[in-house]
Amino acid sequence: MGRSRTSGIISDEDGNKVVNKVYHGRRIFRRLGAVTQEEAEQWLARQTEERRKAREFGTRPERNFADAAEKYLIERAHKASIDTDALHITALLPFIGKRTLRQIHDATLEPFKAQRRRDGVSETTIKRALEVVRCILNLAARSWRDEHGLTWLETAPLITMPDTRKTARKPYPLSWDEQRRLFVLLPGSVAQMALFAVNTGCREQEVCQLRWEWEVPVPELQTSVFVIPAEFGGRSGRSGVKNREDRVVVLNDVARRVIDAQRGLHREFVFVASKGKPRKPIRFMNNTAWQTARKKAGLLQVRVHDLKHTFGRRLRTAGVPLETRKVLLGHKTGDITSHYSAPELAELIRAANAILKAQESTLLRVVTKQDQVVYREKSRKSRAAGH
Numbered sequence: 526m527g528r529s530r531t532s533g534i535i536s537d538e539d540g541n542k543v544v545n546k547v548y549h550g551r552r553i554f555r556r557l558g559a560v561t562q563e564e565a566e567q568w569l570a571r572q573t574e575e576r577r578k579a580r581e582f583g584t585r586p587e588r589n590f591a592d593a594a595e596k597y598l599i600e601r602a603h604k605a606s607i608d609t610d611a612l613h614i615t616a617l618l619p620f621i622g623k624r625t626l627r628q629i630h631d632a633t634l635e636p637f638k639a640q641r642r643r644d645g646v647s648e649t650t651i652k653r654a655l656e657v658v659r660c661i662l663n664l665a666a667r668s669w670r671d672e673h674g675l676t677w678l679e680t681a682p683l684i685t686m687p688d689t690r691k692t693a694r695k696p697y698p699l700s701w702d703e704q705r706r707l708f709v710l711l712p713g714s715v716a717q718m719a720l721f722a723v724n725t726g727c728r729e730q731e732v733c734q735l736r737w738e739w740e741v742p743v744p745e746l747q748t749s750v751f752v753i754p755a756e757f758g759g760r761s762g763r764s765g766v767k768n769r770e771d772r773v774v775v776l777n778d779v780a781r782r783v784i785d786a787q788r789g790l791h792r793e794f795v796f797v798a799s800k801g802k803p804r805k806p807i808r809f810m811n812n813t814a815w816q817t818a819r820k821k822a823g824l825l826q827v828r829v830h831d832l833k834h835t836f837g838r839r840l841r842t843a844g845v846p847l848e849t850r851k852v853l854l855g856h857k858t859g860d861i862t863s864h865y866s867a868p869e870l871a872e873l874i875r876a877a878n879a880i881l882k883a884q885e886s887t888l889l890r891v892v893t894k895q896d897q898v899v900y901r902e903k904s905r906k907s908r909a910a911g912h
Contacts, residue, residue, distance in 0.1 A: 528609055531688055534565045544569050586677045590629055591622040593677065596669065597661050598767050603823075605730040605757055608808050613654035616641070621658075624829040626665050629658065630682040638687070648687045659684045689836070697831045698699075698838035699723070703824060710818035714799040718810050719832060724877070726836040728853040729810050729829045731757075731774070735795040740784075747868035748874070749784075772855040773865060777877035836880070843879035 533546025542557040542565040555563050555572075594614045601607050620637040621629055622706035634655065641651050651859065662684070665677035699707070707715050718732050727735075731753055742749045751774040776784060784795065790804055791797045797804040810829045819827050833854065840850045850856075853873060865873070 530568050531562075533568070534568060535560070541542040544572075546573075547598050574721075574781050579592060585677075586671065587625045587627050588628070588665075588677050589623055590658075591618060593661050593665050593669075594618070594622075595627060597657075597664065607732050609653075610657050613657045613829075617654060617658065626662065628677045629662065631685050634658065634684070648689045648691075652687050655684055655686055694826070694828070696834035697826050697828070699827065699831065703822070706822040706834070707818055707824055707827065708828075710821050712799065712814050714796065714807060715810060715812070715814050717786065718796050719815075719829075721783045722781075722829070722832040723811070723835050724777050724880075726833045727774060727822065731855075732796060733771075733807055733810060735875065736793055737791075738793075738797060742854055742872055743867060746874070748776065748869055750870060773852070773870075773873075774855075775853060775870065775873045777874065779883060782876075785894060796874055839880035840876065843876075843882070845876045845879055849873065849876050 533544055535543045535545060537543055540559065542562070544555045544557060544565065546569065557568060560568075566768075594617075598607065598611055598614065601610070604610075617637060619632060620640070624633060629843050637654075638651055641654075650782075659681075662678060662681040666679065666681035667676065669677045671677070680751075687725070708719055721727065722729070722732050734757065735751065739751045739753055740749050741752050753772040753774060755771050782810070787795050787797075791792060791806070793807040797806050815829065819825055837850060838855055840853060845853070850859070853876060
């Protein structure tokens with residue numbers, strides 16, 4: 526790296542500017558990228574002036590949203606929803622990334638909302654992005670403090686959320702025929718995940734992030750369950766344990782076969798990509814393969830979360846009592862214990878298996894590559910015959 530004429534500003538081998546300066550015992554560091562020398566000097570001058578005011582007068586330094594978003598992503602890297610949050614932040618940065626935290630409010634968020642609507646994004650997705658903004662601003666005003674003990678933001682503004690009640694899509698539980706049509710078009714790894722979700726009622730990230738360390742043997746029943754810890758999950762629980770309680774995932778016969786088929790593929794995660802070395806966890810079920818499969822199956826209205834709704838509908842149709850359905854679906858029951866006795870688990874397993882009794886034995890198998898080949902060949906011959 527080459528030093529510039531200003532102390533603390535360095536040019537790397539590609540000509541990018543890097544600030545690395547100690548000011549009154551505190552380091553100021555930032556990779557500014559491809560900016561001019563003058564721009565780098567102006568940035569450093571603003572930083573030193575803000576720190577001087579904070580030290581001498583208790584004046585709160587100005588920080589922009591991009592800095593706050595970076596801190597948020599680092600602190601919450603362990604959360605199940607972090608990948609989704611990162612996608613929302615990526616969409617937000619062109620609109621508010623360079624704005625100071627004080628400048629972010631309903632009016633300055635309007636261009637973002639307007640563009641997302643023009644892009645055809647749902648109100649629910651827009652709302653979730655705004656929830657990330659609200660969370661970051663609240664942390665900046667209440668939790669995050671600098672070296673002088675000052676919060677990053679004096680007061681967090683009230684962010685108005687879109688009304689999603691009229692635009693939210695209604696649940697779409699799958700029929701058994703629709704499940705067969707969709708699942709057989711999915712690649713093996715995603716098909717396994719979908720089959721597990723529709724037989725356990727797990728949410729997308731509960732499936733994607735499922736870990737072997739969460740498996741708990743039940744020797745009395747010669748089976749096991751998964752206990753997803755309460756601390757797993759996102760800001761609002763959409764991507765993990767919804768009610769901040771441990772969740773017991775009970776395995777019916779199909780879910781058990783899926784789990785057994787995954788053993789030995791990865792040391793940490795249950796579900797991983799079918800190709801590649803080492804095999805990597807699948808971050809989202811709602812990926813290109815899912816989108817392509819539902820389009821080919823003529824089921825564009827089906828979302829990943831509808832697999833959970835399908836499980837719930839089938840439990841109700843099978844006559845499973847409401848309280849038992851709540852436990853199986855991971856809903857809050859008022860009983861915070863997650864440690865069930867063997868007889869209680871046996872009853873839950875029987876209830877989860879109740880949805881399978883009326884189905885053909887072919888539907889009880891784990892979807893395999895051969896199943897997919899056979900189905901596609903039958904579909905091709907049917908189309909050729911004009912049916």
